[in-house]
Amino acid sequence: MEPVLKVENLTKVYQRGTPGKGGTAVNAVRGLSFALMPGECLGIIGESGSGKSTVAKMITRLTDVTEGTILLDGEDITRRRGSRMRDVYQKLQMVFQMPVESFDPRQTLGSGIGESLRNRGMGRKAAGEEVKKLLLMCGLTEEFAGKYPHEVSGGQCQRAAIARAIAVRPKVLICDEATSALDVTVQKEIIQLLNDLRRKQGDGLSILFISHDIALVQQFCDRVLVMYHGEVVEQGNPDEVIAHPQDPYTKRLIESIL
Amino acid sequence: MNRSDIPVRKQKIRRDTTKLRLIVFGTLAGLLILCSIFSKYLCPYDPYLQDLSIAKAPPGSAHLFGTDRYGRDMLSRVIIGSRTSIFSTLLLVAIITVTGTLIGVLCGWHGKKLDTILMRISDIFLAFPGLVFALAVAGVLGGGLHNAIIALAAISWPKYARIARSQTLAQKETTYLQAAVLSGSSTGKIIIRHLIPNIIGPILVTAMLDIGTMMMELAGLSFLGLGAKPPMAEWGSMMSDSRSMMATLPWITFAPGLAIFISVMVFNLLGDTIRDYADPKARGR
Ligand SMILES: Nc1ncnc2c1ncn2[C@@H]1O[C@H](COP(=O)(O)OP(=O)(O)OP(=O)(O)O)[C@@H](O)[C@H]1O
Numbered sequence: 001m002e003p004v005l006k007v008e009n010l011t012k013v014y015q016r017g018t019p020g021k022g023g024t025a026v027n028a029v030r031g032l033s034f035a036l037m038p039g040e041c042l043g044i045i046g047e048s049g050s051g052k053s054t055v056a057k058m059i060t061r062l063t064d065v066t067e068g069t070i071l072l073d074g075e076d077i078t079r080r081r082g083s084r085m086r087d088v089y090q091k092l093q094m095v096f097q098m099p100v101e102s103f104d105p106r107q108t109l110g111s112g113i114g115e116s117l118r119n120r121g122m123g124r125k126a127a128g129e130e131v132k133k134l135l136l137m138c139g140l141t142e143e144f145a146g147k148y149p150h151e152v153s154g155g156q157c158q159r160a161a162i163a164r165a166i167a168v169r170p171k172v173l174i175c176d177e178a179t180s181a182l183d184v185t186v187q188k189e190i191i192q193l194l195n196d197l198r199r200k201q202g203d204g205l206s207i208l209f210i211s212h213d214i215a216l217v218q219q220f221c222d223r224v225l226v227m228y229h230g231e232v233v234e235q236g237n238p239d240e241v242i243a244h245p246q247d248p249y250t251k252r253l254i255e256s257i258l
Numbered sequence: 259m260n261r262s263d264i265p266v267r268k269q270k271i272r273r274d275t276t277k278l279r280l281i282v283f284g285t286l287a288g289l290l291i292l293c294s295i296f297s298k299y300l301c302p303y304d305p306y307l308q309d310l311s312i313a314k315a316p317p318g319s320a321h322l323f324g325t326d327r328y329g330r331d332m333l334s335r336v337i338i339g340s341r342t343s344i345f346s347t348l349l350l351v352a353i354i355t356v357t358g359t360l361i362g363v364l365c366g367w368h369g370k371k372l373d374t375i376l377m378r379i380s381d382i383f384l385a386f387p388g389l390v391f392a393l394a395v396a397g398v399l400g401g402g403l404h405n406a407i408i409a410l411a412a413i414s415w416p417k418y419a420r421i422a423r424s425q426t427l428a429q430k431e432t433t434y435l436q437a438a439v440l441s442g443s444s445t446g447k448i449i450i451r452h453l454i455p456n457i458i459g460p461i462l463v464t465a466m467l468d469i470g471t472m473m474m475e476l477a478g479l480s481f482l483g484l485g486a487k488p489p490m491a492e493w494g495s496m497m498s499d500s501r502s503m504m505a506t507l508p509w510i511t512f513a514p515g516l517a518i519f520i521s522v523m524v525f526n527l528l529g530d531t532i533r534d535y536a537d538p539k540a541r542g543r
């Protein structure tokens with residue numbers, strides 16, 4: 001089977017100021033490679049600052065790639081930009097860490113969820129109907145379409161964000177700490193929702209699940225990458241990695257939570 | 259128990275007056291604008307008709323504000339002058355708000371060279387003392403209301419560009435804009451639909467506060483002979499026209515002066531109120 005998302009030797013260097021003139025460079029990601037199979041859920045864990053969000057931003061092309069290639073469904077999207085990114089976002093979507101901040105404070109949740117649909121030429125009315133369906137699918141009621149992000153709870157808002165992400169039926173869903181800002185019970189509900197979606201879509205939906213919570217990754221993911229200082233230090237089945245960590249850093253990370 | 263009551267009550271009273279003030283000053287400003295739009299129909303006499311037989315008449319029942327040295331009715335001239343004064347001011351503020359915001363958003367969004375160039379240009383404008391520079395520009399372009407508006411616009415846009423730029427920089431990396439990118443919206447659409455609605459608040463407040471200032475400066479330029487030219491009725495030039503007769507015929511200076519005073523005050527108070535209203539801390543979300 002071909003991977004839906006294949007990342008090779010991905011590297012990111014953040015430049016601050018001009019190099020050579022007192023500017024500094026942060027090497028946030030160093031030569032990262034992985035492949036995401038159809039229907040798979042791949043976890044990435046690592047401490048704060050290990051470069052997890054940078055990986056997500058590079059794959060979604062929200063930030064430029066310094067080196068390496070990103071293949072989505074066999075297509076090279078590493079340097080793609082402008083209007084051609086629209087086709088990419090048809091297949092690739094992301095759920096952000098801060099649910100409330102991920103919606104325009106001056107627009108309703110419904111308008112945010114329907115934006116991608118309207119951008120793809122769907123009429124206002126049809127998009128509205130579709131938004132209602134999506135809300136129901138994500139465990140909310142139709143009324144939420146008319147609410148503003150500050151009027152709903154974090155958990156409800158994250159459900160709406162998931163509804164927005166799956167509106168275009170993406171093949172790959174990136175969740176960057178999608179549950180970190182929520183309390184434990186709500187976290188469980190969101191994981192439940194993601195599990196439901198996976199079950200419904202089968203091989204049609206692959207998830208890249210970024211988190212610093214090992215227990216959560218163990219529950220939810222088929223495979224896990226451990227990142228440390230921008231590099232993958234260990235990967236494999238989550239249960240095995242947790243039971244028999246090979247790398248000293250992974251050992252510490254696991255000891256710190258168990 | 260009693261203590262914790264006080265701040266709550268205070269806040270409530272403040273919020274209430276904000277709303278009340280908004281209604282009152284909004285209505286007054288609206289009336290002034292209406293008056294300037296329909297000024298033609300509100301004049302009791304023809305404001306440009308000269309009749310030397312009634313020249314220099316003091317305020318009375320026939321002519322509420324008296325007449326000037328050519329026998330023109332002062333009330334009618336003040337009313338018709340509102341069109342020039344208020345309308346030009348609003349036009350001026352609209353021009354600088356739109357250009358300043360567009361330039362600022364462009365700079366903040368694009369960054370790099372364009373940002374550096376445009377911001378250095380705005381620095382140059384900001385470094386000059388405003389009215390002096392406007393005087394120079396109006397002097398070079400020659401008098402006339404149009405040139406006065408151009409001169410004031412040239413020195414006033416950088417303030418708006420600065421605000422828009424810093425607001426854009428603050429919003430640029432926000433998650434909701436990234437989410438809009440992922441929704442497949444084009445850059446233009448993101449700027450118009452998402453960015454501008456979220457940064458326009460403080461810009462509009464500045465614009466409201468600027469209406470009074472701009473009205474004064476425009477009248478000031480006209481007073482100095484660099485704005486509206488006689489016989490065009492404009493408050494600043496009307497005051498300048500009659501200043502030699504200040505001692506003998508005070509009402510001729512008084513009428514346009516009062517008009518400037520009232521309109522500047524109404525627009526300033528409205529601007530203040532809108533600022534209070536827009537301040538999220540005062541609104542208590
Ligand atoms: N825009 C940026 N400019 C410069 N440096 C950055 C930028 N964004 C991130 N970095 C740096 O890159 C490194 C990796 O950051 P990143 O946000 O990817 O970490 P993370 O693993 O997502 O952390 P967290 O768990 O806190 O979200 C950090 O050292 C950070 O300081």
Ligand SMILES: [Mg+2]
Nearest residue numbers: 052053054177
């Ligand atoms: Mg992160």
